[in-house]
Amino acid sequence: MVYRISWIAGIAGIAFALARAERLLRSSIDGVPWEVILVAATVLGATLTWAGLAYRLSHRTIALVNLVAMALTVIRVAVPQTTWLIFPTSGSFPALSAEMAFARDVIRTGVAPVIPLSGIVAILAAVFWGMGALLTWGLINGRPYVAVLTPLVVYLEFAVMDRRPSGPWTTMFMVALGFALLSVAFDRRRDGTGLLTSRATRMTLVRSLPSVGVVTLVVTMVLAVSASGAMAGLIPHNGYLDWRSNSSLSGEYYGSVSYNPFVGIRQNLISQTNVPVFVATVDGDLPGTELYWRLLTLDAYDGGQWHVGSDPKISSAQDIDTFERSDVAFAGPTASTISTVTILALQMDWLPAPYAPTALAAENSAVERGLRVKTDDGSLRFDALTYRGMTYTVSSDIPQPDLDVLARLDDGSPSIVFRGAITEGAFAVRDDAVEAARRDLPDADRYLELPEDLDSGVASLTRAQTRGLQTDFERALALESFFRTPGSFRYSTSIVPGHGASDLAAWLLDPESANYRTGYCEQFATSLAVMARTVGIPSRVVLGFGPGTALDDGRIVIRDRNAHAWVELWLPTQGWVSFDPTPRGDNSSTSEEIPFELERYLEIPEPEAPAFQGTLPDASLPDDELPTDIPDITREDGGAGGAPSLPSWAMFAALGAVAVFGLLPAVKWMRRRSRMRRLERGDVSAAWAEIVDRLADLGDAPSPTTTPAEIADATDPVMEPLAAVYGEFMYGTGVPLASSRVALAARSLGDTEERLLSRYSTSRRLLSRYRLTSLWPRWLRRRR
Numbered sequence: 001m002v003y004r005i006s007w008i009a010g011i012a013g014i015a016f017a018l019a020r021a022e023r024l025l026r027s028s029i030d031g032v033p034w035e036v037i038l039v040a041a042t043v044l045g046a047t048l049t050w051a052g053l054a055y056r057l058s059h060r061t062i063a064l065v066n067l068v069a070m071a072l073t074v075i076r077v078a079v080p081q082t083t084w085l086i087f088p089t090s091g092s093f094p095a096l097s098a099e100m101a102f103a104r105d106v107i108r109t110g111v112a113p114v115i116p117l118s119g120i121v122a123i124l125a126a127v128f129w130g131m132g133a134l135l136t137w138g139l140i141n142g143r144p145y146v147a148v149l150t151p152l153v154v155y156l157e158f159a160v161m162d163r164r165p166s167g168p169w170t171t172m173f174m175v176a177l178g179f180a181l182l183s184v185a186f187d188r189r190r191d192g193t194g195l196l197t198s199r200a201t202r203m204t205l206v207r208s209l210p211s212v213g214v215v216t217l218v219v220t221m222v223l224a225v226s227a228s229g230a231m232a233g234l235i236p237h238n239g240y241l242d243w244r245s246n247s248s249l250s251g252e253y254y255g256s257v258s259y260n261p262f263v264g265i266r267q268n269l270i271s272q273t274n275v276p277v278f279v280a281t282v283d284g285d286l287p288g289t290e291l292y293w294r295l296l297t298l299d300a301y302d303g304g305q306w307h308v309g310s311d312p313k314i315s316s317a318q319d320i321d322t323f324e325r326s327d328v329a330f331a332g333p334t335a336s337t338i339s340t341v342t343i344l345a346l347q348m349d350w351l352p353a354p355y356a357p358t359a360l361a362a363e364n365s366a367v368e369r370g371l372r373v374k375t376d377d378g379s380l381r382f383d384a385l386t387y388r389g390m391t392y393t394v395s396s397d398i399p400q401p402d403l404d405v406l407a408r409l410d411d412g413s414p415s416i417v418f419r420g421a422i423t424e425g426a427f428a429v430r431d432d433a434v435e436a437a438r439r440d441l442p443d444a445d446r447y448l449e450l451p452e453d454l455d456s457g458v459a460s461l462t463r464a465q466t467r468g469l470q471t472d473f474e475r476a477l478a479l480e481s482f483f484r485t486p487g488s489f490r491y492s493t494s495i496v497p498g499h500g501a502s503d504l505a506a507w508l509l510d511p512e513s514a515n516y517r518t519g520y521c522e523q524f525a526t527s528l529a530v531m532a533r534t535v536g537i538p539s540r541v542v543l544g545f546g547p548g549t550a551l552d553d554g555r556i557v558i559r560d561r562n563a564h565a566w567v568e569l570w571l572p573t574q575g576w577v578s579f580d581p582t583p584r585g586d587n588s589s590t591s592e593e594i595p596f597e598l599e600r601y602l603e604i605p606e607p608e609a610p611a612f613q614g615t616l617p618d619a620s621l622p623d624d625e626l627p628t629d630i631p632d633i634t635r636e637d638g639g640a641g642g643a644p645s646l647p648s649w650a651m652f653a654a655l656g657a658v659a660v661f662g663l664l665p666a667v668k669w670m671r672r673r674s675r676m677r678r679l680e681r682g683d684v685s686a687a688w689a690e691i692v693d694r695l696a697d698l699g700d701a702p703s704p705t706t707t708p709a710e711i712a713d714a715t716d717p718v719m720e721p722l723a724a725v726y727g728e729f730m731y732g733t734g735v736p737l738a739s740s741r742v743a744l745a746a747r748s749l750g751d752t753e754e755r756l757l758s759r760y761s762t763s764r765r766l767l768s769r770y771r772l773t774s775l776w777p778r779w780l781r782r783r784r
Contacts, residue, residue, distance in 0.1 A: 003139045006148055009183035010135040013151030014042055014128070016176050020158040021124060025116045026349070027384050034116045034124070037077060041125040044069065045132030053140050054665040055766055056757060062137070070129045078103075078122035127154060144187065148180040257345050257560050259295065259543060275560045277346040279551070284337030286398060288556035290588070291337070292578065293352040294544040296379040297568065301533075303451035304503070306526060306541040314381055317360070317371040324356050324378035327442050330575040332405065334397035343390040345560070351380040352545060352558070354396040355578075362392035377540070377576075401590065404429050405436040405573050406473040415470045417477070417601040426596035438572040447538030447570065450530065455505030459534040469602070472537050476569045476579055478602045479531055481591045483524050483581035485599070489517045491524075491584040504530055521582040525565040528581040538570035542578070547588075665769045668697075679749075682742050684729040687722060687749045693774035694753065698760055701773065716755045722748035 018038060028034050048069060052062035075088045079095040082088070088096075103119025114120070131151050138147030155173060257277055282288030298306040322329070337354055346352070351371075353360075356378045362368050367390065370383035380394070407418035407427075412435055414422055421427035441447065465482045466475040483489050506513035508527060529539040543565055548558035566580040580589045591598050671693075678686035692702060695715065702711045712723035725745040729737055757765070 003144050003147075003184065003187040005183040005186050006139055006144045006180075007135075009180040010139065010147045010151065013148055013155070013176060013180060014131050014135065016172070017131070017151045017155045017158065018128070020155050020162070023162050024158055025114060025120065028116055034121045037121055037125055038128045041070075041073060041129040042132035044073070045129035046136045047132075049133040049136040050140070050669075051665050051769075053137070054669045055769055057762075059137075066129070066133050070126055073129065074122045074126055077125055078118050080118075144184040148184060149177075152177055152180065257347065257563075259348065259563060273560045276344045276557050277545070277560055277563075278341055278343045278352060279555045279557045280342070280548070281340045281555050282337055283339075285335035286337055288339070289547050289550055291339070291354045291398070291547060291556070292544060292564075292566070293548075293558060294355045294379065294542055295348065295350040295352055296374060296381075296543055297377045298541045298543065299376075299447055301450065301526075301530060303453065306529065309446060313375045314372050315375055317368070317373050320373060320375060323358060323373045323375070323380075325375050327439075328376060328575065330356060330397075330399040331436065331439065332402045332574045333400045335400050337396050337398060338393060339396065340391065340393045343386045344388060347385050347387070349382050349385055351382055351386065351392065351394075353380055353394040354398055355542075356399070357394050357396050359395040360392055362390075364390070367392055399575065399577065401571075401574055401577050401593075402436075403594070406471070406571060406577075408435075408573075409470060410438070415474055417469065417474050417598070420601040421596045436573040439575070440572070441538050441570045444538055444570075447540060448533050448536065450533050454530070454534075455503070455509075457505050457509045458531060461508060462531040462534045465531075466535055472569070473571050473577075474602075475535055476532065476537060476571070476577070477591045477594070477598060479528055480579045480581050480589055481598060481602060483528060484583045484589060484591065486583075489524070489583055491520070491582055492518055521565045521584075524581040524583070525567050528567045528579065532567070532569055540568050540576075542566050542568055664772075664775075667775070668769065679742065679746055682736055682739075684722075684726050684737065684742060684745045687745050688726040691719065691722065691749060691752055694756065694768070696773045697768035697771040698756065698764060699768075699771075716752060716759075718751040718755055719748060721745065722752065 018035065021038070022035075025034060045066060048066055049062055052065060057065075072086050072088070075092050075096055076083050076086050078099045079092055082092040082095045099117075099119040100123070103117050103123060131154060134150050135147045138144055138150075152173070155176075159173075257273075257275060280288060280293075282291065296308065298308055300307050300309040317323075334356075339354060341352065351360075357380060360368070360371060360380065367382070372381035372383065373379070374381060403418075407414050407429060409415050413419075414429060418427055418429070422429065462479070466478050469475050469478055504527060507516065507519070507523060510516065525541050529541050532539040545558045545562040546564040548556040548562055551557055564582070566578060566582070568576040568578050571577050578590065672690060675686035675690045688708065692711070695702060700715075702714075706714075708723040708726050709720070712719040722745050725737065725741050725748070728741065760768075
């Protein structure tokens, strides 16, 4: 049976699955696009299966050939640096195991879209290879539902992984499913299957659908509507991945570092390296070595981790007048800077910039066209991923908190902490200070929301640290100082990731918990932001980079080790003000900017003594050991490349091999199909030409001087009926043959081909598929 429309439906289904995969993976940056790899894998799977069926190999042999070829492809895609051409070496399998383990974790717990890691691309290549193979096998062997429904099942899996709203995708899926099933029905009806009586041509099309198809239609449509939402709910919005992605470990692919947009109390931050992620030239009111570089802010806390809320307000840069909305912009004095940033190893869809950015320009117009702005905080979103050499210039107005404003109560008098410092002559306020108006934060509940099951001990600890203080600014200073007071907490990068306390309360309150009050910036930022909310201070966590170091040429280099998390708190008379609770030496804090000994007036309780025994070593290099020879690179086009950087010649060579391997068998297969149609119409000469060409390709071409009966006698007795009917057809009276005689010729042809399979070896039959003997023109064959 010829499933013409089903071929179209199957190919469309694979294309539909590929389109949904576009929502799961980010675009490639260099090398061969991952989409090309998946299409090539589909073609390879379909071609190998087609060729195997044309050779009449057993299904087991075809499956084995596909598995071997697929395995070679997966290894070449996942760990190309360990292979010799397309063949694995001794180092391929350990590297493959590590790459696949990381890819598995990203697939199970990552939040789409993710970076197209080589392991993920390799897994998808195997999936699409299988879809191509099943498409060919199913439609040639009369199993059309296997062929057309498999891509839709894969699509459903992709839909479950994609946590974003489906929008029109569910409707499109139903249309694709209906088209797939109706295609099979049309093909079967056209060839007369499913007809119950001679009057079946008047039956409705639905009657040609088998019962299994109807059941599949109903069940799959139900799954399409409900499965995505129900199954996706099992995956936390923020995922489980480490903050820092170790995609840079396979440097031949990316040479880059990525940071997942969430942090939490768990010890998840992988030990940072000294890889330079970007360099910047800074001009303006502040030195470049004092700037914090923000990627984005996280405003939602689920009890474990911070992440971007469910409704971020992101707009095209061309559609807004200011990057940050005026009702949340900083109301105090600012310092202006202009920073020209050149990306080195950073691969993100958020652009680093000093807060608060006000304008951006780039040499590459695609950067400006792809710029989006998260207007509630001014974070810069890029439609693609940053790439090595990407250069842009960003202007920023950096908040400079005004102590004369922050030190006062609503009536203008100094608050209790600053009043004590003023009394002792350690601080003074201006008599001519302008009274600042208090502003309510729009959507403040969003920045105050906490889980209902938050341990009450966290709030009790916060109240103890802020008791007697009068303003949110004083309470914020007290909390920041609490974390930075010597003996209270300690910062270390030598702790093994993933081995921290399981919740905030344990890390803060339980001396017996793992790594009690010891961790990285993520634990400190999480703790301060949560504690601030317990006393009514709106808070959000910031992801970005701490101050970088100056190079010999004056540029500022920001390294992986500078990746950082800190906190912004809303103070009504100013706006969002930064606080950095992490007690390490290379970052500044707001409390340190106070021009007097703050602890004397805050009356912070003494830490439990002894809080810690000994110190932990810091894994990072001291600044004087950092390399300072960062090259000055020019902008490179990002392109659309990306997953594994296979050389272009390798892809063309693979496609060329597919063409050479499958072209001749495909031509002969199509010739046979054409002849079989002629035979169905009563042309027995087509069957005779087919068996004669088969013998010629096997190396036993009949002599042109022998009769059909002599050829049949020399070949096999089962061929004699075909020879006899052929003689009647060619030399008869001209009356069309009876259908029974045509059927006899067709059976004889099939029996003869079966005998040839057992008579000739597999190698000889394989060689016959590539012999050109039967393809030569007749005049050339006669001459030869």
